[in-house]
Amino acid sequence: MSAVSTTLVGDRKREAGIGESPPRPDGVPKVTGEFAFSSDLWHDRMLWGGTLRSPHPSARIRSVDIGPAMAMAGVYTVLTHADVPGAATYGLEHPDQPVLAADVVRYEGEPVAIVAADHPETARRALAAIVVDYEITEPLVDPSLAEAAPPIHPDGNLLRRIHLRHGDPAAADRNDLVVVEGTYEVGMQDQAFLGPESGLAVPAEDGGVELYVATQWLHVDRDQVAACLGLDPGLVRLTLAGVGGAFGAREDLSLHVHLCLLALHTGRPVKMVYGREESFHGHVHRHPAKLWYRHHADTDGTLVRVEARLLFDGGSYASSSGAVIANATCFAAGPYRVPSADVEGIVVRTNNPPCGAMRGFGAVQTCMAHEAQMDRLAGALGMDPIELRLHNALTPGDRLITGQVVTGTLPVAEVIRTCAGSPSAATRPDQPMSRPGGAGRTADATHVVRGEALAVGFKNLMFSEGFDDSSEARCELQDGVATITCACAEVGQGFVTLAQQIAREVLSVEEVVLAPVETATIGSAGSTSASRQTWMSGGAVQMACEEVRTTLLVRMAAEYDVPVDDLVLADGRVCSLSGSLDVDLTTATIEPVTADVVHRHAPTFPLDADGQGNAHVSFAVSAHRAIVDVDPDLGLVKVVELTTSQDVGRILNPTQALGQLEGGAAQGLGLAVMEEVQVVDGRIRNASFTDYLVPTALDMPPVRVAALIEQPEPGAPFGAKGIGEPPTISSTAAIVAAVRRATGLDLPRVPVRPADIALADAAPRGAR
Amino acid sequence: MGRQHGGVTVTIARTLNAACEALAADPEALVLAGGTDLMVEINRGGRTVDDVVVIDRVPELQGWHREGDMLRLGATLTYAEMADPAFASLVPALAQAARTVGSPQIRAAGTIGGNLATASPAGDTLPVLAALDAEVEIRSHQGHRTVPLDEFVIGVKANALAPGELIAAIRVPVLDGPQEFLKVGPRNAMVISVASMALVVDRVGRTVRVGLGSVAPVPLRAIEAEVMIAARLDWAGGRSPTIHDVERFAELVADATRPIDDHRGSADYRRRSIEVLARRALIRAFGEPTP
Known part of the structure; x- marks a missing residue:
C-alpha cells in the first residue's frame, strides 16, 4: 500500500506504539475459540430466559394467559407488561418501544412475555404454553402510505422530516442546463453479526442487578434499563460481555430489561441467548429506502442544483431513525460542491421490522443514489465520470449543502485520483469456479461480460446536531504498569489494541493493562459507532496518559530539584536532558500517578428549519473502484477486484486499518449483490443464514488499497480520523455501477437480484 | 443398547x-x-x-465400491468423499454436485443418504441421481428392497421409507460419456440451489439423460428433451448438434419444469435459468453447435 501523505508519522519510539501493528490482546483467543463471548456466560444456579414474540405484524392483544406456563414444572416465572415496574417503554432517541407489548403489537417478533426456567427446553415449552388472544389488524407496510394512514402508534407515523434548502432556489431555472433524474431503491440490510444477542443478569444484595451483556454503549443501556426497572441508575451495573459483532445492531436494547426483570423476580441469575431466527427479529436493520433525485449541471459539468426526496422506512419504532435520516439528508448530494439544493428526507413508522443504526448510517443509501446520478450525468454530458467527480469534488473551505464550511481535511480529489489511477491486477479467470456462479459451474468464459466503475462516498464522524458527545478515561501508572479504565465497548474494532498503543506511545511503558469495561467504575465512553471511538475514547486515553505524564514529571522535578522542562519520558525511564537524572519508570511510580479525564469533541449545533447549520464535527471520504464479471443470461455476478482509497487522517495501526477496509467493503459488497432481509406483508421471509446470504470467500475479492491519504485532522488524537464506516459506503455504489456498466442496464435497486439482470427485457445477452 | x-x-x-x-x-x-x-x-x-x-459408525454403510458396471455408494458416503478423483472420474456429475454443497465442514459431515432421505426439492445430488436412474437399497429388520429414485422421492421432503427402514446404499451406473452438473444460486458458494441441472450421456446406450432440481416438488427428468436430442445426435460421427437442436433441447428441458415463486427466486427466473443451463450443459458435452 502506498501512502500519499502530507505529514507523517513522527518518532516511532516504541515497538508497539502508534503506527505499529501489535497483535490484538483478544486475537489469539478469538481465533482458537477460547474467547468468551456473551453466549458463553455461566453462573451457578442460573436459570434460562426465553421470549414470547408476536407472530403478527399488527394485532391487538385481547388477553394473555400465563397460567398454563406457570403451572409447568421447572418454570420459575412468567412476566408480561404488567410486571414492568418502571417506564413501560424505552428508546435511543424517543422512548416509544414497549419493554413488553401491552395492548397492541406493531411488528412480527415483538416481545409479549418472558419466562425463566431451569433449562432452555423448559423455557421453550413454557413459551409455547402461553395463550395470547390476538385480534389481527391490517398491517401498515407501505412507507409511502404511512403519513396519510391512521397512526399505528400514539406518537404518530412520521418519525422525522427534514426539508433541507440551500442556496438559490431558482438556480436551476434556466434552459441551458443538463438535467438527469432517477429513482432508486435500497433493500433492508441486516448487520448479520455472528454472535446472537445474549447476556446474563445477576440479582444483587442491595436490590440492584448486575447485567453482563454484549453491547455498543454500556451507559445508555444502563440508563434505559434503570428507567424501565424503576431503579436508581447506580443500582444497575453493566459489564461488557464478549461481543460477537455489532455494526449498529447492538445500539438498541434487546434482552437487557427482560433479563433484569427475570433475575429480580426470581432472585436467581438468568441467562438468555437468542436463536438465529429470533435474532433477525430481535434487532434493528438498515433502513430500506426509496430515493428520487434530480441533478442540474452546466454543460461543462459544474453542478448547479440537486433536488432529492428520500423516504426511509423506520419500521415500527423510532430507534435512531431521526439521526439516520439527518445523515441521509445532509450527505445526500455526495462529496461534491452543490451551490443549490432542495432535499427532503422523511422517515416513517410502519408495521415492518424496526430499523436503526447500521455501519454507514444513512449515507449508504444516498451514496448508491448520488453516485448513480453522477454516472448518469456524465453520460448525459458525454463526460468521463471520473473527470466529472473531480470537477465537482469538495475541498476544505467549501460549503456542504447544510451550509457548513469544511474546516478540517477532506481530500476528495486525492481519493478519487489515487483510486482511479491505481493499476488493476484483474485477470480473466480460467476456472469456472472463479466466474459468476462460482461453485455452481454455470459460466464458461464466453458467457461473461466485465464492467468497471468508481464511486465516492462520505459521511460525518462522531455524533452530530448538538449532541453532547463525550468519553471518559482514567489512567493509573504504578510500578511501571499503566492501567487504563474506559467504558468503550470493544466490538471488534480494535480499541483494546489502540488504547494500549496510545498509552505506550505517551508514557513510554511496556505493559498496559485494560481494566474491565463496566459502568460501576467510570463514566460513559459513548457509543462504539459513528466511527467515533478512536477519536473520542482514543482521545480520552491520550489526554489521561498525557496528564499522568505531566503530573509524574512535575513530581519528579520537585523531588529531584530539577527543572521540569529538563525531564523526558523515554524508553521506560524518566531522564533529564542534562543527564543528571535517570530513573526507571518502575521505581519512579512506586507511588501511583492517576488521571481521570472527560474528552469532548468540538461542539456541534442543531439543523435549522431549512436543514442548515454546523451540525457535524468532521468528515471522512473514501472511493472504491469495482471490477465485476457478470453472466447476463443468469444474472449472476462475481466481483473480481475492489480497489480503494480512503481519507484516514493518520493511520494508528496499519493491520487494523486494513481490517476495517476489508470488512467494510465486504459488507458493502453484500448489500450490492446479495444481502437483503426480505419482508412481505410485514413478515421476514429469510430469517436465517441459509437464506440471508452474506459474502463468502468466493464472493469477496482481495481489497487492494490504492492509497491511505494521511492528512492529519485538526482536533483528532494524533490526527487520526475514524475509518470504520466509509468502506461500507462507497463499495456498494461502485459495485452496482460496475454491474450497470457490464450489462447496460439501469439497475436502480440494491441488492441487484439475479432476475433483475436475467429477466430484464432490454438485457444485452452475453454470447451463448 | x-x-x-x-x-x-x-x-x-x-x-x-x-x-x-x-x-x-x-x-x-x-x-x-x-x-x-x-x-x-x-x-x-x-x-x-x-x-x-x-449410523455414522456402521462400516457396511460407508464408502463406495464398484460392482461391474455399477457403483454401490454407501448411505453415509460424504460429499467430501465424492470429491475423490477416483470417484469423480467414474461419476463426474455427482462429484460436481457434491462440491456445490455448503462449506468444507458441511461437506465433511453431510452424506448422500442424508441428502436423499431429506428429499428436499433443492437437494443437490438428487438431479444427478435422477439422471443416472439411481436405485435406492433400503434395509430393515425384515430384509431389504430396492426402489428406483423416482419412486423413492415422493414429494417435498417426503420419501418412501416405511417406519423401521433406512437407506443402506445407492446404486448408480458407470457410463461412457460426458456428465455435467450446473447449479444456480445468488451466491458463489454455500448456497441453496435456485435451479440445477444434471446431464449425463450414455454413448453405449445412445441416451442423453437430464435431471432437474429446485424446479418442482421432486427431482424431474426431461424425457421429451432427452428423446429429441438422442435422435438428433450424430452418435457415430461425433458431429456437434446444430444450433436449432440445441435451442429446441433447451426449450424442451425448460418445458419440463414446474417451478414456483418463493423467497429464493421466481418461477420465471427458474424456468429461464434451466433453459440457459440446458443449452450450456449440452454444448459442454457435445461441443459448440454447428449452424
Missing part, C-alpha cells in the same frame, strides 16, 4: 444389523448420519428430538 440423554435414547449402531434392530424396536426413531439437516431443524425448533439411531 441405547444411552439415555435427558429423555432421549441415543443408539450408536456399529453394524447394519444393530441399526436395523434399533429401528425395529423403535420405528419412529430419527436416523442420524451427518446431521447437517437434522441439527439445523432441531436448533430452529422445527423438530422435537425423539429417540435417535446414529
Whole structure:
C-alpha cells in the first residue's frame, strides 16, 4: 500500500506504539475459540430466559394467559407488561418501544412475555404454553402510505422530516442546463453479526442487578434499563460481555430489561441467548429506502442544483431513525460542491421490522443514489465520470449543502485520483469456479461480460446536531504498569489494541493493562459507532496518559530539584536532558500517578428549519473502484477486484486499518449483490443464514488499497480520523455501477437480484 | 443398547444389523448420519428430538465400491468423499454436485443418504441421481428392497421409507460419456440451489439423460428433451448438434419444469435459468453447435 501523505508519522519510539501493528490482546483467543463471548456466560444456579414474540405484524392483544406456563414444572416465572415496574417503554432517541407489548403489537417478533426456567427446553415449552388472544389488524407496510394512514402508534407515523434548502432556489431555472433524474431503491440490510444477542443478569444484595451483556454503549443501556426497572441508575451495573459483532445492531436494547426483570423476580441469575431466527427479529436493520433525485449541471459539468426526496422506512419504532435520516439528508448530494439544493428526507413508522443504526448510517443509501446520478450525468454530458467527480469534488473551505464550511481535511480529489489511477491486477479467470456462479459451474468464459466503475462516498464522524458527545478515561501508572479504565465497548474494532498503543506511545511503558469495561467504575465512553471511538475514547486515553505524564514529571522535578522542562519520558525511564537524572519508570511510580479525564469533541449545533447549520464535527471520504464479471443470461455476478482509497487522517495501526477496509467493503459488497432481509406483508421471509446470504470467500475479492491519504485532522488524537464506516459506503455504489456498466442496464435497486439482470427485457445477452 | 440423554435414547449402531434392530424396536426413531439437516431443524425448533439411531459408525454403510458396471455408494458416503478423483472420474456429475454443497465442514459431515432421505426439492445430488436412474437399497429388520429414485422421492421432503427402514446404499451406473452438473444460486458458494441441472450421456446406450432440481416438488427428468436430442445426435460421427437442436433441447428441458415463486427466486427466473443451463450443459458435452 502506498501512502500519499502530507505529514507523517513522527518518532516511532516504541515497538508497539502508534503506527505499529501489535497483535490484538483478544486475537489469539478469538481465533482458537477460547474467547468468551456473551453466549458463553455461566453462573451457578442460573436459570434460562426465553421470549414470547408476536407472530403478527399488527394485532391487538385481547388477553394473555400465563397460567398454563406457570403451572409447568421447572418454570420459575412468567412476566408480561404488567410486571414492568418502571417506564413501560424505552428508546435511543424517543422512548416509544414497549419493554413488553401491552395492548397492541406493531411488528412480527415483538416481545409479549418472558419466562425463566431451569433449562432452555423448559423455557421453550413454557413459551409455547402461553395463550395470547390476538385480534389481527391490517398491517401498515407501505412507507409511502404511512403519513396519510391512521397512526399505528400514539406518537404518530412520521418519525422525522427534514426539508433541507440551500442556496438559490431558482438556480436551476434556466434552459441551458443538463438535467438527469432517477429513482432508486435500497433493500433492508441486516448487520448479520455472528454472535446472537445474549447476556446474563445477576440479582444483587442491595436490590440492584448486575447485567453482563454484549453491547455498543454500556451507559445508555444502563440508563434505559434503570428507567424501565424503576431503579436508581447506580443500582444497575453493566459489564461488557464478549461481543460477537455489532455494526449498529447492538445500539438498541434487546434482552437487557427482560433479563433484569427475570433475575429480580426470581432472585436467581438468568441467562438468555437468542436463536438465529429470533435474532433477525430481535434487532434493528438498515433502513430500506426509496430515493428520487434530480441533478442540474452546466454543460461543462459544474453542478448547479440537486433536488432529492428520500423516504426511509423506520419500521415500527423510532430507534435512531431521526439521526439516520439527518445523515441521509445532509450527505445526500455526495462529496461534491452543490451551490443549490432542495432535499427532503422523511422517515416513517410502519408495521415492518424496526430499523436503526447500521455501519454507514444513512449515507449508504444516498451514496448508491448520488453516485448513480453522477454516472448518469456524465453520460448525459458525454463526460468521463471520473473527470466529472473531480470537477465537482469538495475541498476544505467549501460549503456542504447544510451550509457548513469544511474546516478540517477532506481530500476528495486525492481519493478519487489515487483510486482511479491505481493499476488493476484483474485477470480473466480460467476456472469456472472463479466466474459468476462460482461453485455452481454455470459460466464458461464466453458467457461473461466485465464492467468497471468508481464511486465516492462520505459521511460525518462522531455524533452530530448538538449532541453532547463525550468519553471518559482514567489512567493509573504504578510500578511501571499503566492501567487504563474506559467504558468503550470493544466490538471488534480494535480499541483494546489502540488504547494500549496510545498509552505506550505517551508514557513510554511496556505493559498496559485494560481494566474491565463496566459502568460501576467510570463514566460513559459513548457509543462504539459513528466511527467515533478512536477519536473520542482514543482521545480520552491520550489526554489521561498525557496528564499522568505531566503530573509524574512535575513530581519528579520537585523531588529531584530539577527543572521540569529538563525531564523526558523515554524508553521506560524518566531522564533529564542534562543527564543528571535517570530513573526507571518502575521505581519512579512506586507511588501511583492517576488521571481521570472527560474528552469532548468540538461542539456541534442543531439543523435549522431549512436543514442548515454546523451540525457535524468532521468528515471522512473514501472511493472504491469495482471490477465485476457478470453472466447476463443468469444474472449472476462475481466481483473480481475492489480497489480503494480512503481519507484516514493518520493511520494508528496499519493491520487494523486494513481490517476495517476489508470488512467494510465486504459488507458493502453484500448489500450490492446479495444481502437483503426480505419482508412481505410485514413478515421476514429469510430469517436465517441459509437464506440471508452474506459474502463468502468466493464472493469477496482481495481489497487492494490504492492509497491511505494521511492528512492529519485538526482536533483528532494524533490526527487520526475514524475509518470504520466509509468502506461500507462507497463499495456498494461502485459495485452496482460496475454491474450497470457490464450489462447496460439501469439497475436502480440494491441488492441487484439475479432476475433483475436475467429477466430484464432490454438485457444485452452475453454470447451463448 | 441405547444411552439415555435427558429423555432421549441415543443408539450408536456399529453394524447394519444393530441399526436395523434399533429401528425395529423403535420405528419412529430419527436416523442420524451427518446431521447437517437434522441439527439445523432441531436448533430452529422445527423438530422435537425423539429417540435417535446414529449410523455414522456402521462400516457396511460407508464408502463406495464398484460392482461391474455399477457403483454401490454407501448411505453415509460424504460429499467430501465424492470429491475423490477416483470417484469423480467414474461419476463426474455427482462429484460436481457434491462440491456445490455448503462449506468444507458441511461437506465433511453431510452424506448422500442424508441428502436423499431429506428429499428436499433443492437437494443437490438428487438431479444427478435422477439422471443416472439411481436405485435406492433400503434395509430393515425384515430384509431389504430396492426402489428406483423416482419412486423413492415422493414429494417435498417426503420419501418412501416405511417406519423401521433406512437407506443402506445407492446404486448408480458407470457410463461412457460426458456428465455435467450446473447449479444456480445468488451466491458463489454455500448456497441453496435456485435451479440445477444434471446431464449425463450414455454413448453405449445412445441416451442423453437430464435431471432437474429446485424446479418442482421432486427431482424431474426431461424425457421429451432427452428423446429429441438422442435422435438428433450424430452418435457415430461425433458431429456437434446444430444450433436449432440445441435451442429446441433447451426449450424442451425448460418445458419440463414446474417451478414456483418463493423467497429464493421466481418461477420465471427458474424456468429461464434451466433453459440457459440446458443449452450450456449440452454444448459442454457435445461441443459448440454447428449452424
